[in-house]
Amino acid sequence: MATDASVTIVGPAVVGSEDVLTPDALAFVADLHRRFHGDRDRLLTERVRRRTEIARTGRLDFLPETADVRAGTWQVAPAPADLRDRRVEITGPTDRKMTINALNSGAKVWLADFEDATAPTWTNVVAGQLNLTDAIERRIDFTSPEGKRYQLGDGPLPAIVVRPRGWHLDEQHLLVDGAPAVAGLVDFGLYFFHNARRLLAAGSGPYFYLPKLEGHREARLWNDVFRHAQEALGIPTGTIRATVLIETITAAFEMDEILYELREHASGLNAGRWDYLFSIIKTFRDAGSGFVLPERNSVTMTAPMMRSYTDLLVATCHRRGAVAMGGMAAFIPNRREPEITAAALAKVRADKEREAGDGFDGSWVAHPDLVPVCREVFDAVLGDRPNQVERQRDDVKVTAEDLLDIAATPGSVTAAGLRNNIAVGLRYIEAWLRGTGAVAIFNLMEDAATAEISRSQVWQWVQTGTALDSGEVVTAERVRGLIAEEIDALRTELGAERFAASRYEAAREVFEEVALGATYVDFLTLPAYRLLAS
Template sequence: MESGGRGYDVPEGVDIRGRYDEEFAKILTKDAVQFVVDLQREFRNHVNYAMECRKEAKRRYNLGALPGFDPATRNIREGMWTCAQVPPAVADRRVEITGPVERKMIINALNSGAKVFMADFEDALSPSWENLMRGQVNLKDAVDGTISFHDKARNKDYKLNDQIAKLFVRPRGWHLPEAHILIDGEPATGCLVDFGLYFYHNYAKFRQNQGAGEARIWNNVFERAEKMAGIERGSIRATVLIETLPAVFQMDEILYELRDHSVGLNCGRWDYIFSYVKTFQAHPDRLLPDRVQVGMTQHFMRSYSELLIRTCHRRGAAQIPIRDDPAANEAALELVRKDKLREVKAGHDGTWAAHPGLISDCIEVFTNNMGNAPNQIQTVKREDAAALTEEDLLQRPRGLRTMEGLRLNTRVGIQYLAAWLTGSGSVPLYNLMEDAATAEISRVQNWQWLKYGVELDGDGLGVKVTKDLFGRVVEEEMTRIESEVGKEKFKKGMYKEACKIFTRQCTTPTLDDFLTLDAYNYIVIQHPQGSSNL
């Protein structure tokens, strides 16, 4: 049976239920899908076990336990081992830019003057079938050097410059399924689909150009892929984003597991804040202040950053820091410059920029302080961070919890989710670039404040956050959103659906692990007869 007379030619045991498209078929070749199938069958039990370990850790934290360093791996933390040397091609990452795998974005980011472009399949992308498959097509064209784009609205053509950024790809997290591809009757693991298809179609070009639990799974996946491709061990290199609170206590262990395949660790500020709330969801004594007050000057955030720098440099790995959200005006640009100066002086090897227009300012700050050196691995050791304790990493954040914070969380969360449901995973709102991680902060903070009936400060002094209050805030913010975006756009958009999902997740008795995991079902569009061998 075929869908519309056509279907994907797939291996036995595979059912592709995404829409058939000739371009997608060039990505979903039988051999490429077989590679994904092999990865899925070899590693799915390991992934399932890792997900159960996450659940067990959450149970412990909900019963009052705190994350901490594992005594069983003390020998790894105190050992004198190092990671494999960082390849010269990716040793200089002083400025990186991140964005979704959209065609125009890829071209602009690679041409931006940044050292690295990280194409993001997770936080910056709404994982619809169309977005994911077109993203794979776009990346293949980018690696081949043939990518181009014609903007009809501007009557402008985009193509790659002679000098472009190094391309890194971030797959989805282990927890996210790919519901459009069934393997042995089960949804495929999203990150294995993203990694598998990208690696299979591009490893030959890579070769031509020379270019702790869950970490161990990735290490084994890389070794499996290298063996399949017949390339040298260590050819695949990865940067691990330290974006969860428990992971900060396992950084040595993560680098140790990936020591032949690692090029460093990365601070993920927004995800880390989200994880702080999620980890301490049953701890009413650890409530966050307004999210705008949780910056890198908070002691627990600064400690996390400093320990990460020390860990990386001690192990011979690079460290790329915090994903900040710059505003568009000159005053904000000056704040960005000061923030980048703080980062480079702290010992970071590079930084992140939200927009191509910021690249030159960021490069200037880092180059003025680093000179011609590609990184600071050898010059900044941060041995002072060796004295950081578990209490430093867990210190309660300080600040106010306000009515405006509740309103902003609600307004941002609903608008981001409305955009995500219609295919946009990276959205500019109120001079900040919101992605799934920042929207998660808005959601979990609202949930936390509602759960424990927080008493507000500032203009809301003495007012407790209740379901009734939240209901009124939602109504008022929906009215404001309609006024800001316009009645016609509001009517055509998915704001009402987004409001229902966001409100439900903020008021549920038990915190959902991920906003997008629940919302994912709303963007899955299956074509049950999409595979040609059914």
């Protein structure tokens, strides 16, 4: 493949980048960008138009023009051997230590995340690609500053499924023809170019999780990317396999259509519960008080609208021969506090038992200590079977009203919930600005999706004049006061020197923009990206 002189790297030097940012790899990425960025841009414009229409009508429904797809008897391509059994998947960023821990965790799959669990510093983006190749070649190791050494075990490794960034993001450190490249194509292109043949030689393949799709046309674009990438490298069509996160309310109405568009490359759908809640808030943010959710920690998967969403996902997947993957419980163990760990394990077990009982074929965890719990639950249901795709959920009859029954969600909005949203938002954004995308806060694993829920709820509560259970109305002035209190508490907790070295003042700037701005910002990572450390 010819080199491309019109590709410019404007990021800092990264150790090992010469093995990732090779001329041929950059030319491959540039080709993807030139071919597909125009379609990506049109889809983003369509998102805005569609959201405007939803806001005007307060309605969503299944698409009449694709009724024949939903009624058809088609199925997706059979799963490759190492994607048939996915009873426990561990998720996390692609830093070197996490890569090793995930691959040693005993999970069946590792979701290597360039999206919500990664702050996209150029160092994280490039080093993450290097770590993946080193892992596939089984040559990865790591020694911590304290001298602890990490290396891969001798046994079989989980299948690696890479999550590239969503369609809405650009990569400001890699310019093609003078413009930032589409970030998802950077993540996909570098990984596929360097590792597709390596993975095939190892008996696996290039597998991907596709995030934040808002409909089947966006899935069609990924399918076009896959076809072209395989042809360009001489790899058979259908080698790539994709699992789509159903984490937007619009995509929930197009599950069949999404699988259909990707059917030669599709392997399943995932219930991306946290982004799903974020999407509901974002989509109906100005549709009135009937679309206001209770505070985030009280919205459980047993809420009627969430049960409808997950039941429909399982039924759709199994009808199409695809696996249905459960979501991630945010609870994490604390090895220093046994009582907190016991409570977390109990909550995770209950969550996974619900999923396995409902027909899911596997689920996510965010910490190696949770792998045994998830595996035990799904072992009890699956036994020696790789999955339960044969279990058809013919009992599931979900209507548009069921998916949109937000008002039936139990819970309230409390002063403590408001403060928690602010505290989580500030702490997460500060860590993200320092380059960390997955953060343990108050014994929960927070990533960009959960932070989005926090700030979006604050924005909606202010805009709708939501009353707390005490009767007090949420106002911008009250929120600013609570932000100031949190910042003062953090300054005291950290001390003047550590606080001055932190990014909390920048985090306050971002949080106030995305939680109190007159105009809603679609993703908090967009303004935060301008302030992200290199």
